[in-house]
Amino acid sequence: MSKIVSILEDIKPGIDYENCKELIDGHYLDSLSIISLIAELEDEFDITIPAIEIVPANFNSVEQMAAMVERLQEE
Amino acid sequence: MTDTMKKALKCVLFIAGLAGILFVLSLVFYPKNNEKEDGIIDVAANAILGEPENTIDVLIIGDSESINSINPLRIWEQQGIASYCCGTSLQLLSYSEYFLHQAFKSQSPKIVVLETNEIFRQVTLDDLLLHQLEMVFPLFSFHSRWKVLSFRDISPNVDFTHMDEEKGYYFSTVIRGADDSEYMKETSEEEPIAAINMFYLRRIRSFCKEKGARIVLVSTPSIVNWDYRKHNSIKRISEEEGLEFIDMNLMREEIPIDWSKDTRDGGDHVNYFGAEKVSAYLGKYLSGTGLFENRRSDPAYAQWEVNLKDFNKRTEQYKSGNGS
Amino acid sequence: MRLSGFLGAGSATSMTSFFSWTFFMVFIPLCVISYTLVPNKLKKYHLLLASYVFYWLVSGELIIYLLLSTVSIRCFGLWLDRMQSKMKSTFSTVPKEKKKETKKRYIKKQRLIILLAVFLHIGGLLFLKYSAFFTFNINKLFEHFNIPVVLAIPRYLLPIGISFFTLQALSYILDVYHGVIKADRNIGRLALFLGFFPQIVEGPICRYSQTAEQLWNAGPVKYENLTFGLQRFLFGMLKKLVIADRLSPIVIEIFDKYNEYSGAIIALGAVSYTIQLYMDFSGSMDAVIGIAQIFGIRMPENFERPFFSRSISEFWKRWHITLGTWLKDYLFYPIVTAGKMKKLTASARKKIGNHFGPLLAGSIALFCVWFCNGLWHGSGWNYIFFGMYHLVLILSGSAITPAVNKINNQLHINADSFLYRLMQMVRTSVLVVIGELFFRANGLRNGFAMFGKMVTGLLPSLPDKQGLINVLIRTGRNSKDLIIVAVTLAAVFAVSVLNEKRISVRDELAKRKILIRWAVFYLLIVYIIIFGAYGAGYKPIDPLYAQF
Numbered sequence: 048m049s050k051i052v053s054i055l056e057d058i059k060p061g062i063d064y065e066n067c068k069e070l071i072d073g074h075y076l077d078s079l080s081i082i083s084l085i086a087e088l089e090d091e092f093d094i095t096i097p098a099i100e101i102v103p104a105n106f107n108s109v110e111q112m113a114a115m116v117e118r119l120q121e122e
Numbered sequence: 123m124t125d126t127m128k129k130a131l132k133c134v135l136f137i138a139g140l141a142g143i144l145f146v147l148s149l150v151f152y153p154k155n156n157e158k159e160d161g162i163i164d165v166a167a168n169a170i171l172g173e174p175e176n177t178i179d180v181l182i183i184g185d186s187e188s189i190n191s192i193n194p195l196r197i198w199e200q201q202g203i204a205s206y207c208c209g210t211s212l213q214l215l216s217y218s219e220y221f222l223h224q225a226f227k228s229q230s231p232k233i234v235v236l237e238t239n240e241i242f243r244q245v246t247l248d249d250l251l252l253h254q255l256e257m258v259f260p261l262f263s264f265h266s267r268w269k270v271l272s273f274r275d276i277s278p279n280v281d282f283t284h285m286d287e288e289k290g291y292y293f294s295t296v297i298r299g300a301d302d303s304e305y306m307k308e309t310s311e312e313e314p315i316a317a318i319n320m321f322y323l324r325r326i327r328s329f330c331k332e333k334g335a336r337i338v339l340v341s342t343p344s345i346v347n348w349d350y351r352k353h354n355s356i357k358r359i360s361e362e363e364g365l366e367f368i369d370m371n372l373m374r375e376e377i378p379i380d381w382s383k384d385t386r387d388g389g390d391h392v393n394y395f396g397a398e399k400v401s402a403y404l405g406k407y408l409s410g411t412g413l414f415e416n417r418r419s420d421p422a423y424a425q426w427e428v429n430l431k432d433f434n435k436r437t438e439q440y441k442s443g444n445g446s
Numbered sequence: 447m448r449l450s451g452f453l454g455a456g457s458a459t460s461m462t463s464f465f466s467w468t469f470f471m472v473f474i475p476l477c478v479i480s481y482t483l484v485p486n487k488l489k490k491y492h493l494l495l496a497s498y499v500f501y502w503l504v505s506g507e508l509i510i511y512l513l514l515s516t517v518s519i520r521c522f523g524l525w526l527d528r529m530q531s532k533m534k535s536t537f538s539t540v541p542k543e544k545k546k547e548t549k550k551r552y553i554k555k556q557r558l559i560i561l562l563a564v565f566l567h568i569g570g571l572l573f574l575k576y577s578a579f580f581t582f583n584i585n586k587l588f589e590h591f592n593i594p595v596v597l598a599i600p601r602y603l604l605p606i607g608i609s610f611f612t613l614q615a616l617s618y619i620l621d622v623y624h625g626v627i628k629a630d631r632n633i634g635r636l637a638l639f640l641g642f643f644p645q646i647v648e649g650p651i652c653r654y655s656q657t658a659e660q661l662w663n664a665g666p667v668k669y670e671n672l673t674f675g676l677q678r679f680l681f682g683m684l685k686k687l688v689i690a691d692r693l694s695p696i697v698i699e700i701f702d703k704y705n706e707y708s709g710a711i712i713a714l715g716a717v718s719y720t721i722q723l724y725m726d727f728s729g730s731m732d733a734v735i736g737i738a739q740i741f742g743i744r745m746p747e748n749f750e751r752p753f754f755s756r757s758i759s760e761f762w763k764r765w766h767i768t769l770g771t772w773l774k775d776y777l778f779y780p781i782v783t784a785g786k787m788k789k790l791t792a793s794a795r796k797k798i799g800n801h802f803g804p805l806l807a808g809s810i811a812l813f814c815v816w817f818c819n820g821l822w823h824g825s826g827w828n829y830i831f832f833g834m835y836h837l838v839l840i841l842s843g844s845a846i847t848p849a850v851n852k853i854n855n856q857l858h859i860n861a862d863s864f865l866y867r868l869m870q871m872v873r874t875s876v877l878v879v880i881g882e883l884f885f886r887a888n889g890l891r892n893g894f895a896m897f898g899k900m901v902t903g904l905l906p907s908l909p910d911k912q913g914l915i916n917v918l919i920r921t922g923r924n925s926k927d928l929i930i931v932a933v934t935l936a937a938v939f940a941v942s943v944l945n946e947k948r949i950s951v952r953d954e955l956a957k958r959k960i961l962i963r964w965a966v967f968y969l970l971i972v973y974i975i976i977f978g979a980y981g982a983g984y985k986p987i988d989p990l991y992a993q994f
Contacts, residue, residue, distance in 0.1 A: 060851075061861075077759045078774060078812075079844050082782050082804040086791050098779040099624040129669050136964060143968055144975070151976075163982045248460045251467035252981060265976045266983060269926045 048113050054087045055109070064109055071103040081106065088112070094119040148261040149278045150271070156282045161267035167208045169286035170225055177422065178229040179414050180205035181335075182290070183218040184237025184342075190391035191342035192235070194289035195433050196398060197405035198426050202416030205408070207290030209237065214245050215322035216253040222326060223257075226333055232413045234330050235404070238341040238356050238367075239348065245318045287429050293394060295440060299382035300389030305345045306371055312358065313351040320359075327363060336411075339367040342400055343379045345389030368407065370400060377403050394440065461504050462606060462647050463989050464733035465683050473500065478740060482667050489664050493638055493741065500643035501606070508605035511574075512646075515567065516637045519615045520630070522563045523622045527629035529556050556623055563619045571612045574604055579825030607646040609822060613772050614640055618654045620776055627654050635662045642743075644734040648727070648991040650748040651768040660743050667740060674952055675739035680970050681941075682732025687978035688934045690726035691987050693718045694979070695921040701886055704896045709903025710910040711917060712896050716883040721935065723882060724752070726990045727766070751942045756870035758839040758877055769822070773815045781811035802845070809841050816840075827890040835881050922983065930977050 055064045059080050062070075070076050076084070084106075085096050094116060105115040153160045156171045166189075170178065180203060182188050188209035197205050206229075208221040218240065225231065256263040267275075330337050339360055341348055348371045360367035370377050377399050381389060384396030392400065408414065417423050434441075460466040461473060477496045484492045501509050533552040540548050581597045588595050618639070621627045630636050639658040700707060700715030707715075728749045738745045752765035762770050781787060787807050795803030820833025854861050880897065887893030907913070918924050941951055955963055980986065 074760050074763050077763075077844070078778060079759075079805055079808045082791065082808045083795075085783065086788070086795060086804060089788070090792075096783065097624075098775075098783045099626060101775075101779045101783070136967075139964065140968060140971060143972060147972065147976075246460060247468045247472070248466050248986065251471055255467075256981075261975060262981060265978070265981065268976050269924070 048109060050091060051088070051109050051112050051116070054084065054091065058083045058087070068108045070108060071106050076106065088116060092116050092120060144259045144261055148259045148264075150275050151261045151264040151267050152278070152280070153264060153267065154274055154277075154280050156284045158284075159270065161264070161270040162284075163266075164210045165284070166286045166288075166290050166292075167210050167221060168224075169284050170206050170208055170221075170290070171228070171282035172285035173206065173229070174422070175228045176230050177204055178206045178225070178231050179203050179417075180233045180235060180408060181222070181225050181229070181231040182207040182209060182235040182237070183213070183221050184209040184235075184340075185213040185240040185243065186211040186292070186391060187239045187342045187344055187347060188235075188237035189290055189292040190294070190386075190393070191237075191397050191400045192404060193291045193293075193394075193397045193401040195291065195426075195430050196401040197408065198418070199430055199434075200402060201405040201409040201414070202418040203405065203408050203414045204417060204423065204426060205235075205289070206231075209290065212243065213240050214243055214249055215240060215319055215326070216245050216249050219322060219326055219329070220253070220256070220263075222329060226329075226335075230333070231335055233336050233338055233408065233411070234326075235338050235340050236326070238339050238352070239344065241315060241319055241323060241356065242313060242352060243319075244316045245322060247318065250318055285425070287432060289429070291397070294386045294391075295394045296386040297383055297393060297395075298386060298388050300345050300385050302345055302381040302389070305381070305389075306348075306350055306353075309350045310354065311351050312355045313349075315355055315359070323359070324363070327365065336413075337365050338407075339365055340404070341367075341369045341371055343370050343377065343392055343396060345381060345385070347390065370403070373403070394437065460986060461500065463986065464644070464647075464679075464730055464737070465686055466986065470679070473503075474737065478667065478672075481741065486666060489666075490634065490638065490662050493642065493661060493664055494634060497638065497641045497643040497646070501641060501646065504647075505606045508603060511570070511605040511608060512611060512641055513637075515611060515615045516633065516640050518563070518566060519618050519640070520633050520636050522559060522619045523629035523636075524631065525559055526556055526619070526622050529559065530625070560619065560623055564616065567612050567615055567619075571608060574608065576821070576825045607648070610649045610651055611640050611646060613651045613769075614653075617651070617772060617776060621654055630654075630658070632662070635659075638662060642738075644737040645745065648730050648734065648989055649768055650731065650734065650746050651772050652746060656746055657743065664741050664743065666742075668742060670956075671739050671742050674956075675736040677952055677955075677967070678732050678736030678739065680736075680967075680974065682729040682736065683978075684934065684970065684974055685725040685729030685732065685938060686989075687974055687980060689931055689938070690722045690729060690990075691979035691984065692923075692927055692931055692977075693722040693725075694987050696917055696923065697722055697886070699917055699921050701888060701892075701896075704892070704899065707917070708907035708910045708913050709900045709905075710907040711913040712883075712900040713904050714914070714917075716879050716886075716896075716900065719886045720879045720882045721931075723886075723990055724749075725938070726987075730989045730991065751946055753875050753878075754871060754942070754946055755874050756867060757843055758836060758874060759843060761874055761878060762836070762840075769819070773819060777818060778811045778815050781814060782807055787811070805841070805844055808844075809837075812837055812840065823885070828884050828887055828893050831890055831893070832881055832885045835884065839877055839881075934977070 052064045055062070059076065062075050064070070067073070067075060081101065085101070088094065089096060096115075096119065100115060100119070105111050153162055156162050156165070156168050158165045162168050180197075182192055182194075182205055186209065189207050189211075192205070192207055194205040194207055197203055206225075208218075208225065210217065218236070222234065252262060327337055339356060341353070341356065353369050353371065356367055356369070359365070379385075379392065379396050379399060384392050384399070386393035418427070461469045464470065481489060481492050481496075498509065501512060529552060533549065536548055536552075537545060585596055588597075618627075618636070622629045635658055638661045639652070639654055642657070642661055645652060645657075697715060697719045700711060701719070704712050704715070731748045735745045735747070746768055748767050750764040750767065752761050755761035755764055782791070787810070791804055791807040794806045797803070798806070816833040816837035817830065818833075819836070820830040823829045823832070851861075853859075860866060883896060883900070884890070884893040887896055918927070944951055955966060
């Protein structure tokens with residue numbers, strides 16, 4: 048969790064990532080930030096994120112991202 | 123069940139309320155005079171409202187063909203019959219019906235001349251629906267009058283003061299000739315007529331019947347707008363519906379249009395010189411029906427004489443033959 | 447009298463506008479009433495029948511394309527499904543070390559199927575919509591190299607809404623491929639998903655997961671849905687008939703005769719067109735979503751008050767949303783997550799840093815997105831330019847973000863203050879208006895000419911009262927038309943501000959007393975009847991987005 052938050056802080060500072068529940072729907076993260084984020088997440092957690100995982104439901108909050116990472120690690 | 127009833131009742135009440143509002147607003151928006159400043163569209167055609175009651179003998183409706191070809195003042199001069207042209211450019215049959223109803227409110231013409239070209243102009247379902255609405259709530263016709271609305275509009279009394287000096291006729295002496303080598307080539311094919319148009323045609327016919335007026339279908343000369351296919355269709359319809367039909371496009375002896383000089387836009391419409399010939403023929407035809415007496419000495423028609431004199435003064439130069 | 451004259455194939459083309467009398471006074475009432483009379487079990491078939499009747503009335507025989515698309519997506523979906531279950535069954539039989547290989551083989555097969563599907567659907571669209579554009583440009587090319595060949599420019603009748611339902615069809619196939627949804631055996635459900643009549647002319651572009659089930663389970667009409675749906679419809683009508691259609695002749699006049707006008711008037715034309723397009727398109731969306739709501743269907747929103755956006759990138763998340771997300775999900779992300787692109791991103795990040803690295807890979811994907819976005823809107827260089835214009839704006843916006851943040855920090859500028867946000871919104875809107883100028887211009891050359899004249903001539907020619915008077919006189923309008931447009935815009939803006947604050951006007955209204963509610967509705971209806979641009983002196987105007 049905290050790893051993800053620090054990655055996000057790196058990519059786009061100034062957002063309260065821990066409490067924001069609509070990072071995508073609230074237009075906080077644009078698609079270019081998402082690319083950086085995916086690259087970082089893949090590096091950090093040694094996973095591959097396929098295109099179909101890139102949906103608001105997986106990226107709207109840090110918790111959702113963590114859940115997705117966990118799931119992909121198991122696969 | 124009671125809940126559904128309540129909701130249904132609410133819907134009905136809502137619609138009734140709306141109808142009431144539209145009715146009142148229609149009174150406000152209905153023009154109180156027929157000058158251009160009163161937000162009147164097609165001023166010349168609507169100037170029939172300014173004519174004294176029950177003075178018009180013949181009503182002419184149609185599209186731009188009618189107002190370019192038929193000159194009521196000439197018919198007046200030659201036959202003493204008072205006709206009025208309520209044609210407008212690109213007129214639809216639905217709009218013709220509007221003029222028909224409007225005219226019969228204050229006039230009782232014995233003959234209605236319907237220029238046939240507009241029978242082929244498709245009235246869409248949208249036109250029909252809007253027209254039906256307009257008949258119930260004139261607000262839909264005159265809504266654009268919000269721009270000219272004044273306190274006077276609150277009272278429903280109307281006073282139409284505007285009269286057209288040429289009785290709806292469109293005067294033009296421009297000459298742009300046309301090639302008539304392909305004009306009215308005979309064929310047995312027919313131009314189709316849309317079902318909605320037939321619906322309107324029948325409705326116009328029964329309205330006239332009810333009012334005791336005779337309908338005459340007239341096809342005025344035009345190279346661009348008329349051909350044998352259209353002739354065949356109207357001929358068949360006139361026989362089926364029992365209507366009189368005069369196709370002036372086939373009367374090259376009686377109405378000798380010279381297509382190099384008598385048209386103002388390459389055969390689309392006749393100009394003043396063509397209209398002279400058309401009006402002379404139509405006047406004779408109307409007089410030949412025996413329905414009308416010559417009213418030229420009738421003092422009630424003094425205004426017509428004034429208008430005619432003015433018009434003749436304006437057109438004198440063309441009469442003497444020194445016009446272009 | 448034959449009925450076919452009234453209701454023949456393609457006889458009611460005016461119905462492509464949801465605000466045509468035929469559509470909302472005849473089709474919709476008949477449709478809703480018969481829908482309520484049909485037993486619940488059959489309601490879905492009623493919706494399907496109504497949709498096909500609608501399409502038939504609007505497009506006639508061209509309905510064949512819609513039917514073919516429906517059959518096609520069913521076949522492709524099932525084909526993919528069979529492949530996927532085959533893969534699973536072979537999985538259990540092969541030894542562990544061979545699993546990866548098997549998976550690869552099957553994925554490859556599925557990709558071929560997808561390729562074929564894309565080829566068929568996009569190919570059909572390209573063929574019908576763009577063959578004239580392509581042959582025209584090939585001819586130009588031949589001419590340039592003095593090749594004495596002139597290809598005949600083909601003209602095909604374009605089935606209404608093909609640009610929209612093709613995207614829906616592809617999204618279904620791709621969703622099945624990705625395993626987001628299961629392939630559907632039920633051809634009726636697929637047909638309704640693709641052909642539901644409110645959405646087919648101008649979108650919104652729905653996903654199978656959003657509407658297919660809802661449509662197939664459509665239940666009885668609820669009183670609340672009926673009233674809310676009608677209110678939304680009326681609001682759309684206000685936008686379209688009072689604002690968009692009243693501006694239309696002014697826009698046509700200025701864009702057709704820009705030579706005769708000053709920079710200030712051209713700027714006015716560009717602003718007017720942007721307003722017209724927004725009011726026309728979002729008004730039609732209100733109608734679509736409102737009508738769907740009558741049947742209890744929730745459609746995805748296509749607009750989220752785009753002119754409150756602080757950047758172009760945000761603008762495109764709030765304008766024509768369903769097209770944007772479609773391109774993002776099926777074009778952008780697949781490109782950036784492709785193996786090679788990921789490698790590129792990784793190496794670029796190491797070399798040029800965390801911000802610009804992804805930007806490089808992203809820009810390649812974005813190029814594809816914006817090229818397609820431009821081309822989707824129509825076959826013309828001005829549309830492609832429009833796409834590229836927004837691409838450059840988005841990329842440059844992203845490139846300068848770190849620098850802007852730094853400057854703001856150093857100057858202690860509060861980027862969240864109202865004034866700063868307002869400045870950003872105005873800037874975004876100005877950029878959008880410039881884009882729409884090229885979008886609407888009659889060809890790219892005229893677009894540049896207009897833009898040049900606007901930039902150089904705007905300030906010296908202000909306020910150019912005479913020019914404005916000329917526009918109004920030539921279009922038969924006067925200052926009162928402008929006042930009505932302004933007043934109505936202010937009202938729409940007020941509603942937008944409320945929505946931006948997450949206040950639903952319809953909900954608020956529903957809480958009021960019946961007298962107040964009815965007064966508001968009466969006012970709205972009468973306002974539209976009086977100030978709408980229809981009837982004598984006005985031509986009915988087709989919805990702008992139906993041609994795209």
